[in-house]
């Protein structure tokens with residue numbers, strides 16, 4: 001999954017990018033600006049609730065085309081009088097050179113500079129609204145500081161391990177080359193337990209099929225440590241469940257479901273985020289809330305009222321968001 005999505009030469013995000021109506025799947029910020037506006041207001045209300053610190057970093061993981069950050073920054077500009085005594089900077093964690101170029105155009109009009117090799121950010125610029133923006137390949141490169149983190153449809157793109165319960169115990173689902181058909185991949189079960197089955201399956205597990213994303217766990221631990229040390233909050237929005245779903249791994253190409261093993265690197269691959277696992281990974285460091293349904297979050301944030309005052313021009317695409325199979 002990691003190779004198919006982010007291999008520097010052939011990865012799906014590296015080459016295709018895929019977000020948007022002309023791509024392979026559409027995300028909420030690409031449908032309506034209201035999504036990002038409400039998230040922008042959520043950050044401002046958190047900032048006020050935390051006593052209006054004099055500086056904060058907005059850190060987005062996997063910003064896609066940059067649309068969500070653009071909408072948030074517009075809200076920050078509209079509420080400039082509220083934020084007037086606060087130094088805001090934007091930090092984008094993006095591995096795809098193609099998408100970072102699109103983000104640079106969206107957010108700065110293309111006015112960016114590559115950074116010297118010895119600097120943690122690989123690119124920097126100033127947003128159209130005058131806020132400094134930096135790009136990184138890894139969350140570890142983002143400087144410490146009071147931060148509001150945002151991960152929208154990011155964790156679902158990180159690689160998972162899959163496990164199947166059998167009569168002989170837990171086995172890992174692996175990818176193999178089909179000996180009957182050249183160039184075809186197939187799923188197989190490990191003949192015995194693997195280190196991953198030993199490490200990632202909980203003794204109390206009741207499901208027969210389980211997906212675990214250790215990389216998501218590591219990133220959440222890092223976010224939790226950073227928040228514990230420097231202050232801030234994180235908002236994670238994704239397709240997900242609370243430790244209840246089983247086989248959710250799927251591919252999308254041209255807005256249609258696509259066989260995950262066919263033509264790797266040409267389709268988006270995604271697996272639902274297990275929020276119970278993320279919560280466990282943050283435990284002891286930060287308070288965790290949720291998950292709640294996105295609908296509920298947006299309603300609590302006043303989407304109905306906002307839509308009433310919003311003209312039809314806000315409709316960015318007539319597609320529907322990514323759907324389950």
Ligand SMILES: C[S@@+](CC[C@H](N)C(=O)[O-])C[C@H]1O[C@@H](n2cnc3c(N)ncnc32)[C@H](O)[C@@H]1O
Nearest residue numbers: 013027062063064093094095096099152153157
């Ligand atoms: C499904 S897109 C989400 C786009 C955006 N957040 C939106 O809602 O429109 C996933 C994003 O995560 C990025 N990405 C995937 N794996 C990554 C990784 N390991 N590190 C950083 N970014 C990654 C992709 O390049 C892309 O920008």
